Amino acid sequence: MNANNGIISQSSPYSVTETIDRLEAILQAKGITIFARIDQRAEAKKVGLSLCPTQLLLFGNPEAGTPLMVAEPTIALDLPLKVLAWEAADGKVWLSYNDPDYLKQRFSLIDELVKNIAVIKPLINQALQ
Template identity: 85%
Template sequence: MNANNGIINQPSPYSVIATIDRLEAVLQAKGITIFARIDQQAEAERVGLSLRPTQLLLFGNPQAGTPLMVAEPTIALDLPLKALAWEAADSKVWLSYNDPNYLKQRFSLCDELVKNVAVIAPLINQALR
């Protein structure tokens, strides 16, 4: 796992579609709401542009996210949580998401509230197994 500008990029042994499918299954099993799944490659192709496989998943739990927004309303810019599966030029697939520590610093969150978004790391790890 490496952090870069507040983004954690983890390699995935799966295709972009399978990576997002697996993450979606893990989230649904935990009762986490899937708000949207965006196939950015398909959207690019729809307007005649080319993009390597790229899909974005927006998800969350209002019970966990609402206290964050009560404490700092502008965190809604980064909520719901997002995970991006993308294929690099070398055909390696990555799963990227905001580092919870970055969100903590960006929005001056207390440790207790950061726990509400820190759940993302074990969920990502589970999907990538």
């Protein structure tokens, strides 16, 4: 696990698509809403550009996220939560997301509210097993 500028990146043993598929299935099983899945490689291809496989998943739970936005409205810039699966030039696949501790510091959140978004870490670990 690597933290850099508030971003955690973990290597995935799966392809970009399978990595996002696995995480999406776990989130759905937990009743977490999937708001969007964006295949950025496909979008780049539509305009004649090439990009390594890259997919962004936006997800969340309004019951958990709303109290965060009540406490600090600008956190809505980082909510819903986002996870990026991407393939590096060397073919290695990574899963990257905002570190909940970084968001805590960035928005001066209390520990009780950070718990609402800290659930991302174990869910990602589960998807990468």
